[in-house]
Amino acid sequence: MSRWSYFAKRLILSIPVILFGTSLTFIAIRMGPIDPVAAVYGDSGTAADMARMRESLGLNDPLWQQYLEFIWDMFRFDLGQSWVLQPGSRTTDLILSRAPRTVWMGFWAVLIPLFIGIPLGFYAGLNPNTVGDYTASFGGIVWRAMPNFWLAVILMIGLSNSESLLFGFDWKGFILHTPQVIGTNEFQSAWNGMQAGQLEPVQWAKATKQILPASVVLGSASMGNEMRIGRTAMLETKHSNYVEMAKAKGVSGRSLVWKHMFRNALIPLVPVITAEANLLLGGSVLIESVLSINGIGLLFFRALTQADLPVAGALMYVFILLLVFINIMQDLLYTIIDPRVGYENE
Amino acid sequence: MSQQTTHGDDAPLLDRIRENPQPAIRWAAVAAVLLALQVGAVFAAMMELPPWDTIAGYVLGVPLLGALEPAFSAVAGVGDRLADVPTLLSRELIPNRGHRVGNGPVFETTIAGFDLVYWQWDGTFLGLPAAVAWFVRVALVYLYAFVWMGWLWKGYLVFRENYRYADWTPADDVIDRMRTHRWGQFGFVVITLFVVMALFAPALGPTTFDENIDKPYSHELEYLDKETGEVETTLVGNANLQSKSRGSGNENIGVGSYDEYDRWHPFGTLINGKDLFTFIALGSRVSLFIGLVAIGISSVIAFGLAMVSAYYKGPVDLATVLLSDSIQAMPRLLVLIAAAVLLGETWIADIYNGGFLLALLFGSWGWPGLWRAVRGPSFQVVEREWVDAARSYGQTPRRIMQKHMAPYVVGYLLIYASMSLGGIIIATSALSFLGLGITQPTPEWGRAISMGQEYIATQSWHISIIPGLLIVIVVTGFNALGDGIRDAIDPQSDSGGASGESAAAGGGA
Numbered sequence: 001m002s003r004w005s006y007f008a009k010r011l012i013l014s015i016p017v018i019l020f021g022t023s024l025t026f027i028a029i030r031m032g033p034i035d036p037v038a039a040v041y042g043d044s045g046t047a048a049d050m051a052r053m054r055e056s057l058g059l060n061d062p063l064w065q066q067y068l069e070f071i072w073d074m075f076r077f078d079l080g081q082s083w084v085l086q087p088g089s090r091t092t093d094l095i096l097s098r099a100p101r102t103v104w105m106g107f108w109a110v111l112i113p114l115f116i117g118i119p120l121g122f123y124a125g126l127n128p129n130t131v132g133d134y135t136a137s138f139g140g141i142v143w144r145a146m147p148n149f150w151l152a153v154i155l156m157i158g159l160s161n162s163e164s165l166l167f168g169f170d171w172k173g174f175i176l177h178t179p180q181v182i183g184t185n186e187f188q189s190a191w192n193g194m195q196a197g198q199l200e201p202v203q204w205a206k207a208t209k210q211i212l213p214a215s216v217v218l219g220s221a222s223m224g225n226e227m228r229i230g231r232t233a234m235l236e237t238k239h240s241n242y243v244e245m246a247k248a249k250g251v252s253g254r255s256l257v258w259k260h261m262f263r264n265a266l267i268p269l270v271p272v273i274t275a276e277a278n279l280l281l282g283g284s285v286l287i288e289s290v291l292s293i294n295g296i297g298l299l300f301f302r303a304l305t306q307a308d309l310p311v312a313g314a315l316m317y318v319f320i321l322l323l324v325f326i327n328i329m330q331d332l333l334y335t336i337i338d339p340r341v342g343y344e345n346e
Numbered sequence: 347m348s349q350q351t352t353h354g355d356d357a358p359l360l361d362r363i364r365e366n367p368q369p370a371i372r373w374a375a376v377a378a379v380l381l382a383l384q385v386g387a388v389f390a391a392m393m394e395l396p397p398w399d400t401i402a403g404y405v406l407g408v409p410l411l412g413a414l415e416p417a418f419s420a421v422a423g424v425g426d427r428l429a430d431v432p433t434l435l436s437r438e439l440i441p442n443r444g445h446r447v448g449n450g451p452v453f454e455t456t457i458a459g460f461d462l463v464y465w466q467w468d469g470t471f472l473g474l475p476a477a478v479a480w481f482v483r484v485a486l487v488y489l490y491a492f493v494w495m496g497w498l499w500k501g502y503l504v505f506r507e508n509y510r511y512a513d514w515t516p517a518d519d520v521i522d523r524m525r526t527h528r529w530g531q532f533g534f535v536v537i538t539l540f541v542v543m544a545l546f547a548p549a550l551g552p553t554t555f556d557e558n559i560d561k562p563y564s565h566e567l568e569y570l571d572k573e574t575g576e577v578e579t580t581l582v583g584n585a586n587l588q589s590k591s592r593g594s595g596n597e598n599i600g601v602g603s604y605d606e607y608d609r610w611h612p613f614g615t616l617i618n619g620k621d622l623f624t625f626i627a628l629g630s631r632v633s634l635f636i637g638l639v640a641i642g643i644s645s646v647i648a649f650g651l652a653m654v655s656a657y658y659k660g661p662v663d664l665a666t667v668l669l670s671d672s673i674q675a676m677p678r679l680l681v682l683i684a685a686a687v688l689l690g691e692t693w694i695a696d697i698y699n700g701g702f703l704l705a706l707l708f709g710s711w712g713w714p715g716l717w718r719a720v721r722g723p724s725f726q727v728v729e730r731e732w733v734d735a736a737r738s739y740g741q742t743p744r745r746i747m748q749k750h751m752a753p754y755v756v757g758y759l760l761i762y763a764s765m766s767l768g769g770i771i772i773a774t775s776a777l778s779f780l781g782l783g784i785t786q787p788t789p790e791w792g793r794a795i796s797m798g799q800e801y802i803a804t805q806s807w808h809i810s811i812i813p814g815l816l817i818v819i820v821v822t823g824f825n826a827l828g829d830g831i832r833d834a835i836d837p838q839s840d841s842g843g844a845s846g847e848s849a850a851a852g853g854g855a
Contacts, residue, residue, distance in 0.1 A: 017668065028685070029688075147814065150817065281677040286779075301683065316680065324675050
């Protein structure tokens, strides 16, 4: 089987996966115990309003027709409109206006673990059973065991009161002045500036400093995972025959590590890095609601708690698409990096 | 020859014990004494823990079954009477609620800057200060639990020496490796502490759920008014109002302190004046219940599917892959949030204040991860020659899976289950932090964190920090135990792989 037919097979297999999730979402919001119309209007809605919404959502049609319409709308990316959060505005607009903040946070949440977790893990694997290894490993395990929401609360309070808690260290004035400790307002102005055609490095640096604590928390679990997998991968590579061989041939230590071991040890890390997608999506809801960052996660949470079910359903569909896409990308990347991975086993 | 048959490999354990009953009887006698110390509590737990009223409400609501009501109440009556049998580790035997006696401290000294003030107490165990009485009870509970653990271990040794046919089994090697695995043992100890806390929660707290958390205005307490020197009586609710921890001024009852009403608070109080330790002890019960039920459900599904899909392969395997892919394509935490909101008003959410619903959700959404973890080992074992041999002997697929495949795979399930438990505990507390899942008044650690988040930088830091630290410790413990089991079962194996690692993280909570 060639790479492309494997890819095609994966694409075909992803159709039932997406269909399953979308159908489940439909069942949850249309046939679940909460009536979307009654939830929106509660006791205050007039009969005319409720009838209008019922008509617009197509709730008067038979169920199978509703289902087909729902699937067809989702397929065409017609995500409907909001009824509570911003009545009348399109869901797509709601998502697009909030997406940049979540993506900005997620970008750093992927990057920070990559550049801290993997080097630490490799260091621990190269020097096993030393004090450094134990410190790094134990730190990684504890770091991963911390609940994200708790860590977020503590970081938030700790950095806001850094002068009294951290022996006079002033985080707000550290390098750049950011009066709001964690947030996206600096990012928003940087983003607006970029859309207007200006690149403001200082503004971007401020935006980065403001988002870093949130991203560190969001990436905390991934960082621990990458560290642990990186450590074992490096340990295994170190003891493999070809490394022994290279050592016997007299390859210098530096070139041994960087040329022969580093790239091979990266292979098992690919699924860990892509598995982050699931963690990031789930984590963003918590982090965004703890730190009041107005992103997609918070949108999903608000849509649910304030009974804007059409928006919540549409968002769930987008999340499913995203996860399926990332999974396919991961498998493809895997076959490119490591040709030994067979397509037949899948 | 008849001797031969009774000694056959298949002689049931009972026959073997009948042959040589001495060691077993000796072991069982001590176990019976240990159990007798707590028999009342066992029955009390049976009467209290399952939501009998709710269940009876539904069962007796069915017309025909309604006729069974007298039988139900008779059984309930017997259960209640047995629950009243006095137990060693009860609040009644070692009470820590009482008040100081009016005529001033017995003695007062200052040692190395610490003021030592010793009062005579009334109502507490041996007239000791409330803190000491509470500590004695906690120490006894843990002592009792560890004696039990030791005795169970002794039971295994008795079995090994006297009743097992084989001198050596692979399980011996596994246990030997576990005995030198310090990290795994650390996990084991932490988990034991946690489980004992959950089991003995009502006896461990300095006060009770009913009195302090659920119905504070239906209970009274006596205390010594230090101004007048008189013993006064007040409602627990009023006392709670005066014992809040809200950071500023003197509104704080910190770690290890008494409030104005002679009540001892090992972990301080919550923002509404309720006792944090009692809250945490009962919260650990909820977390453990959800974790165990959820893992039970997903283990059964994952294990069954792994066996079937490995044995039949082909379309069955493909269908399972598709189903698990479909479930994993929906981010778990988001699904949980959605389900908790959507099902929040239904009757399932009433059982155990939402605990049962959460357990179901975690269980039905958690199996794909478990299944992926045991799929590889299942596929390996089905290729082994003994499975082939069993097949050619004409054994049924069901029996082959049970006898020849399952024992090999179950260890891998344990590893992953231990790691997932930590994730479930984190995710449960995350949901209740958001105000979803476990509803009031049932305590949940996440709610304590949520209550105290504004006060972290103040003197009332304990409200958020202590539950958070406990989660970190317990989750680390579960991960360590998982590591230990893995190294014990399969010392050559590498780490659990990507899926195992991310399971421990609770889906991003």
